[in-house]
Amino acid sequence: MRAEILSVGTELLLGQIVDTNAAxxxxxxxxxxxxxxxxVTVGDNMDRLLAALRSALESSDLVITIGxxxxxxxxxxxxxxxxxxxDTLHLNDDIAEGLRKFFTKRGMPVLxxxxxxxxxxxxxxxxxxxxxxxxxxxxxxxxxxxIALPGPPNEFIPMVDNFVAPYLRRKTGNIGTIRSKVLRxxxxxxxxxxxxxxxxxxxxxxxxAPYAKVGEVHLRVTAKSDTxxxxxxxxxxxxxxxxxxxxxAIYAEGDDPIEKAVVKLLAERSETLxxxxxxxxxxxxxxxxxxSGSSTVFMGGAVVYSNAAKTDLVGVPAEMIEAHGxxxxxxxxxxxxxxxxxxxxxxxxxxxxxxxxxxxxxxxxVGLVYISVASPDGCEVDEVxxxxxxxxxRLRASQTALNMLRLRILKSKI
Amino acid sequence: MRAEILSVGTELLLGQIVDTNAAxxxxxxxxxxxxxxxxVTVGDNMDRLLAALRSALESSDLVITIGxxxxxxxxxxxxxxxxxxxDTLHLNDDIAEGLRKFFTKRGMPVLxxxxxxxxxxxxxxxxxxxxxxxxxxxxxxxxxxxIALPGPPNEFIPMVDNFVAPYLRRKTGNIGTIRSKVLRxxxxxxxxxxxxxxxxxxxxxxxxAPYAKVGEVHLRVTAKSDTxxxxxxxxxxxxxxxxxxxxxAIYAEGDDPIEKAVVKLLAERSETLxxxxxxxxxxxxxxxxxxSGSSTVFMGGAVVYSNAAKTDLVGVPAEMIEAHGxxxxxxxxxxxxxxxxxxxxxxxxxxxxxxxxxxxxxxxxVGLVYISVASPDGCEVDEVxxxxxxxxxRLRASQTALNMLRLRILKSKI
Numbered sequence: 001m002r003a004e005i006l007s008v009g010t011e012l013l014l015g016q017i018v019d020t021n022a023a024x025x026x027x028x029x030x031x032x033x034x035x036x037x038x039x040v041t042v043g044d045n046m047d048r049l050l051a052a053l054r055s056a057l058e059s060s061d062l063v064i065t066i067g068x069x070x071x072x073x074x075x076x077x078x079x080x081x082x083x084x085x086x087d088t089l090h091l092n093d094d095i096a097e098g099l100r101k102f103f104t105k106r107g108m109p110v111l112x113x114x115x116x117x118x119x120x121x122x123x124x125x126x127x128x129x130x131x132x133x134x135x136x137x138x139x140x141x142x143x144x145x146x147i148a149l150p151g152p153p154n155e156f157i158p159m160v161d162n163f164v165a166p167y168l169r170r171k172t173g174n175i176g177t178i179r180s181k182v183l184r185x186x187x188x189x190x191x192x193x194x195x196x197x198x199x200x201x202x203x204x205x206x207x208x209a210p211y212a213k214v215g216e217v218h219l220r221v222t223a224k225s226d227t228x229x230x231x232x233x234x235x236x237x238x239x240x241x242x243x244x245x246x247x248x249a250i251y252a253e254g255d256d257p258i259e260k261a262v263v264k265l266l267a268e269r270s271e272t273l274x275x276x277x278x279x280x281x282x283x284x285x286x287x288x289x290x291x292s293g294s295s296t297v298f299m300g301g302a303v304v305y306s307n308a309a310k311t312d313l314v315g316v317p318a319e320m321i322e323a324h325g326x327x328x329x330x331x332x333x334x335x336x337x338x339x340x341x342x343x344x345x346x347x348x349x350x351x352x353x354x355x356x357x358x359x360x361x362x363x364x365x366v367g368l369v370y371i372s373v374a375s376p377d378g379c380e381v382d383e384v385x386x387x388x389x390x391x392x393x394r395l396r397a398s399q400t401a402l403n404m405l406r407l408r409i410l411k412s413k414i
Numbered sequence: 415m416r417a418e419i420l421s422v423g424t425e426l427l428l429g430q431i432v433d434t435n436a437a438x439x440x441x442x443x444x445x446x447x448x449x450x451x452x453x454v455t456v457g458d459n460m461d462r463l464l465a466a467l468r469s470a471l472e473s474s475d476l477v478i479t480i481g482x483x484x485x486x487x488x489x490x491x492x493x494x495x496x497x498x499x500x501d502t503l504h505l506n507d508d509i510a511e512g513l514r515k516f517f518t519k520r521g522m523p524v525l526x527x528x529x530x531x532x533x534x535x536x537x538x539x540x541x542x543x544x545x546x547x548x549x550x551x552x553x554x555x556x557x558x559x560x561i562a563l564p565g566p567p568n569e570f571i572p573m574v575d576n577f578v579a580p581y582l583r584r585k586t587g588n589i590g591t592i593r594s595k596v597l598r599x600x601x602x603x604x605x606x607x608x609x610x611x612x613x614x615x616x617x618x619x620x621x622x623a624p625y626a627k628v629g630e631v632h633l634r635v636t637a638k639s640d641t642x643x644x645x646x647x648x649x650x651x652x653x654x655x656x657x658x659x660x661x662x663a664i665y666a667e668g669d670d671p672i673e674k675a676v677v678k679l680l681a682e683r684s685e686t687l688x689x690x691x692x693x694x695x696x697x698x699x700x701x702x703x704x705x706s707g708s709s710t711v712f713m714g715g716a717v718v719y720s721n722a723a724k725t726d727l728v729g730v731p732a733e734m735i736e737a738h739g740x741x742x743x744x745x746x747x748x749x750x751x752x753x754x755x756x757x758x759x760x761x762x763x764x765x766x767x768x769x770x771x772x773x774x775x776x777x778x779x780v781g782l783v784y785i786s787v788a789s790p791d792g793c794e795v796d797e798v799x800x801x802x803x804x805x806x807x808r809l810r811a812s813q814t815a816l817n818m819l820r821l822r823i824l825k826s827k828i
Contacts, residue, residue, distance in 0.1 A: 011625060013450040014594075015440030016634070018432060026429030036427040038462065039455035048452065055469075070626060072608050073615070105799055111605045131802040154628065154806055275717070281703025282696030285717040289695025292771055292804055300723035302716060303689070303699045309714035309757060313727065343723060357706055390706055 001034045001172050004056035008068035008077050009151060010043035021066045021156050028160055032168050033178045034062070044074045053084035057144050064164065067151030069134040071113045078137060081146050082121060085139040089119040095126060099133060127163050131155045136163065145171075179231035180222035183242055184252045186215065186403040193217045196245050206238045214392065215399030216258065248410055251403070258402045259287040265409045266297035266346075273405070274343035275301035276314045276335035278326065278352040279369060284398045299343040304335070314338035314350075325364065327352050329381045332370035336381075340374045347408070348374040349401050355393045369397045373408045380408070415448045415586050418470035422482035422491050423565060424457040435480050435570050442574055446582050447592050447638060448476070458488040467498035471558050478578070481565030483548040485527045492551060495560050496535060499553040503533040509540060509549060516547060541577050545569045550577065559585075593645040594636040597656060598666045600629065600817040607631045610659050620652045628806070629813030630672065662824055665817070672816045673701040679823045680711035680760075687819070688757035689715035690728045690749035692740065692766040693783060698812045713757040718749070728752035728764075739778065741766050743795045746784035750795075754788045761822065762788040763815050769807045783811045787822045794822070 005022050012019055019041065026036050037060050042048040049068075056063040068077030082089050096118035103110045117134045120126045127136030127147070132155040139146035147167075149159050185193055190212040194201070197219065200208040206223035219242060223234035243250060251261045266273055275285045285301035288294050302313040307326055310316040316334040324330045332350045340348025353369025360366035367386040372379060382404060386396045419436050426433055433455065440450050451474050456462045463482075470477040482491030496503050510532035517524045531548045534540045541550030541561070546569040553560035561581075563573050599607055604626040608615070611633065614622040620637035633656060637648035657664060665675045680687055689699050699715035702708050716727040721740055724730040730748040738744045746764045754762025767783025774780035781800040786793060798814055800807045 007453075010623065011634075012437075013440055013453060014444045015437040015442070015450075018434050018437045020432050023426075023429040023432040026427055028429070030428045036429075036457075038466070039421075039427060041453035043450075052452070071605050072624060074623060102801065108603055108606065111609060113608070114605050131806050152626070152628065154802070154809075158803065277696075280700075281708075281712075282691075282699035282715060282717065283703075285696035286694070286700045289693075289697075289717070289719065290805065290808070292769075294695075295719055295773075298695075299720045300716065300718045300727065301696060302714070302727070303696065303703070304714050305703065305709055306713045306757075312756075313714065313716070342726075343720075359709075391704065394704070 001062060001168070002037045002060045003029055003034050003062040003064060004037050004060040005029075005039045005064055005066065006052055006056055007039070007041040007066045008044065008049060008080075009041075010045075010074075012041045012067075013043045019066075021151065021153055024153075024157060025064060025066070025160055025164075028165055029168070031178055031180055032165060033172065034168060044068065044076055046076050046080060049076060049080040050083055053080055053146075057084060057146075061143065062145045062147070062168075064147045064149065066149055066156065069117070069136070069148055069150045071111070071116050071134075073113075075116070077148050078116070078119060081137065081139050081148055085121065085123070085141050085144075085146055087121045087123050087139055087141065090122055091115065092118050092120045092126060095120070095135060102133060127159060129155050129159060131158060177226070177228050177231055178222060178224050179228060179235060180220055181235050181239060182254055183219040183221065183239060183246075183250050184254075184256070184258070185217045185219065185246060185249050186251050186258055186399070187407070188217065188246070188249045190217045193219065193246070197242060200238065200241070206234045208238065208242070215396045215403075248407065251406060257287070258399065258406065260291050262402055262406050262409070263288065263291045263294045263297055265406065267293065269409070271346035271409070272297055272299055272343075273347045273349070274299050274339045274345040276310075276339035276348065276350045277301065277303050278305060278310070278335070279355040280351050280394050280398050280401075281305065283394050284349065284351060284401055287398055287402070299345050302339055302342075310335065314342060327354055327364050327368060327370065329370050329372075329383060332372040333374070333379050333381050336372035336374035337379055346376065347405060349405055350374070351397055351401055353393070353397060355390045355397075357390060367393050369393065369400075371397060371401045371404060373401070373404050375408055375412055377408075377412055380404070415476060415582070416451050416474045417443055417448050417476040417478065418451050418474040419443075419453045419478055419480065420466055420470055421453070421455040421480045422458065422463060423455075424459075424488075426455045426481075427457045433480075435565065435567055438567075438571060439478060439480070439574055439578075442579055443582075444592050446579060447586065448582060458482065458490055460490050460494060463490060463494040464497055467494055467560075471498060471560075475557065476559045476561070476582075478561045478563065480563055480570065483531070483550070483562060483564045485525070485530055485548075487527075489530070491562050492530070492533060495551065495553050495562055499535065499537070499555045499558075499560055501535045501537050501553060501555065504536055505529065506532050506534045506540060509534070513547060541573060543569055543573060545572060591640070591642050591645055592636060592638050593642060593649060594634055595649050595653060596668055597633045597635065597653060597660075597664050598668075598670070598672070599631045599633060599660060599663050600665050600672055600813070601821070602631065602660070602663045604631045607633065607660070611656060614652065614655070620648045622652065622656070629810050629817075662821065665820055671701075672813065672820065674705050676816055676820050676823070677702060677705045677708045677711055679820065681707065683823070685760035685823070686711055686713050686757075687761045687763070688713050688753045688759040689763045690724075690753035690765070691715065691717050692719060692724070692749070693769040694765050694808050694812050694815075695719065697808050698763065698765065698815055701812055701816070713759050716753055716756070724749065728756060741768055741778050741782060741784065743784050743786075743797060746786040747788070747793050747795050750786035750788035751793055760790065761819060763819055764788070765811055765815055767807070767811060769804045769811075771804060781807050783807065783814075785811060785815045785818060787815075787818050789822050789826055791826055794818070
């Protein structure tokens with residue numbers, strides 16, 4: 001099966017946004033064994049959209065459009081696909097009713113233009129969008145398929161995962177399959193990971209490829225075979241070898257971030273957590289509570305930006321801050337122990353540092369962060385020096401804290 | 415002048431890298447007043463490259479290719495352009511000599527394939543690449559222009575800035591410039607914004623286009639003119655009209671997110687803020703502390719996930735939680751007032767809700783969030799119902815809170 005990806009939006013041609021959606025979709029298609037023939041971007045212009053759609057349908061079996069499904073006059077993808085597929089659009093009453101309810105509930109007027117989002121193809125159907133008002137659309141004619149997806153990534157990505165991928169898996173049947181698994185590694189740098197699995201990287205099937213992320217490394221193991229079972233068996237055999245070499249540095253498989261691994265570990269052990277954050281400003285607790293079900297293990301956190309808050313909320317002695325400075329191993333430890341006591345949790349995490357761009361000194365430069373984990377077994381503190389801007393320093397600090405916590409939980413007895 | 419951007423590389427079709435080069439080039443071209451007609455991405459395949467080049471040269475005066483200029487067999491852009499421009503390639507002795515020196519100096523063998531990078535078009539010329547071994551190439555024939563640039567961004571971007579931009583400025587003479595400004599709007603939906611500025615959207619110069627984001631809408635005002643000054647004047651005149659209609663719903667211009675607008679407002683007034691978050695779990699404080707300099711206005715926050723934490727840290731009466739439930743207008747208000755008192759700040763924000771996917775009931779469904787802002791003038795609470803997954807509900811709740819806070823600050827006397 002051959003596909004073309006068509007991004008629609010003048011903002012893309014003006015370079016105002018980077019098309020990360022298209023790259024995401026391309027990766028998913030490639031994993032499914034669907035060959036992407038071409039990617040095209042056109043503006044909000046019907047002639048050019050239609051020319052691009054017709055050209056795509058000449059060379060490919062499948063065209064997936066991104067964007068242009070909103071309610072405004074600029075949003076022409078719906079009409080363009082109907083023309084290219086020689087189909088008509090009609091109002092779907094259920095979707096229209098859902099839209100009316102949506103706006104009424106919010107006390108907003110139901111504009112006629114909003115109902116454009118309830119127009120669906122006569123020979124096709126709507127694709128559910130749980131995160132927005134514009135459903136996706138499926139067009140089918142003469143063996144050719146058109147799929148229209150909305151542009152906002154928080155709507156687009158779940159629809160790729162939950163509709164496009166399963167749909168294509170069914171559609172393509174068993175034409176030989178490419179399967180892959182990602183092993184997620186924290187606490188070991190990319191070069192060292194590569195050193196450790198170098199010999200495996202020469203093999204073509206299964207292949208092993210490292211990808212460096214912020215504060216972690218992903219190893220993608222990919223296998224091709226006639227059947228899913230065979231491909232999965234190849235992957236498992238290779239994964240076993242990698243586990244033997246990297247052990248607990250592998251914190252999860254697949255898409256689960258490290259905060260999910262931590263929440264899962266705590267839930268399995270019926271243990272609890274609280275956090276006291278200075279320079280990360282709530283990023284750590286935000287990441288943890290991003291995980292559904294975290295409320296059973298995460299009791300709460302203190303974002304203690306000012307020195308007074310460190311003392312009042314978490315009980316860091318004012319004299320300690322005076323003597324060692326707010327950015328110090330002592331204060332990090334007092335934060336972790338204080339918040340653990342305050343919330344009565346199994347573990348407490350404390351973070352204090354200089355996120356920058358201001359506030360650095362020769363003794364305590366931007367990027368210096370102290371991270372502490374308090375547990376029933378005692379308290380440990382790490383001093384780390386990150387390079388990068390404010391956002392990077394904060395992200396890396398939250399990442400290190402999560403990995404320290406994870407390793408601490410693994411080490412402790414139940 | 416009309417241009418097409420053609421990215422070449424199988425890795426782009428596989429989604430292994432995101433094409434930030436194309437977005438960068440698109441922005442530069444748009445600023446120069448060159449209209450980008452289309453963007454296309456093809457793999458390392460001569461038939462498809464050639465088809466894309468010929469199609470581009472039919473509709474555009476200029477085609478700029480990105481990537482495929484390396485020394486390997488995969489690198490086919492050079493040959494493709496020569497075919498499309500009906501030109502021949504020959505070895506440029508100076509460039510070949512430079513390559514030989516480059517490799518010899520590094521103790522590396524000079525492979526025959528490396529010398530492919532010294533091949534230049536007979537009717538065109540090479541474009542200097544100070545950061546790599548592959549020079550760019552310029553093809554010209556029959557009024558059409560082809561420019562080939564290498565793919566590594568550290569080579570590509572300087573060549574766009576130092577060659578492409580000046581070349582096109584000379585080539586186009588003074589045919590004008592495109593300037594644009596973004597007005598960022600919160601608290602008003604996309605359809606309503608469009609309703610309000612609909613008449614302006616019919617004008618071509620300056621043009622006005624809305625873009626929906628999570629919890630906000632951006633209006634882009636774009637003007638073409640002979641000079642930057644004239645274009646900016648057109649934009650300012652139009653922006654003035656939009657300000658008259660949308661007033662304080664416009665929270666900023668350009669790239670600044672709403673949290674930056676809030677931090678700026680607070681800093682201007684020497685006022686302070688604290689937060690008490692339940693369902694957003696620190697996302698609000700994380701967004702605020704993401705802004706450099708926020709430490710002067712943000713004192714701290716409490717992430718109060720458990721009921722006990724709501725009572726212990728922020729002083730929400732246990733009986734109130736018992737009577738109304740943790741997700742209630744009463745508790746939101748108690749959070750805002752409690753944290754304001756606790757930290758002694760000008761404003762306090764409280765958020766409590768059901769982020770999902772679990773925990774919803776018929777009375778209190780997933781997406782129901784209460785947001786409260788306490789200030790010297792009193793306390794207000796909003797009840798909102800968001801659709802979407804956990805991440806979307808949390809993001810929208812933090813967005814609403816920031817906008818409520820912003821409007822409250824604007825209304826209050828200094």
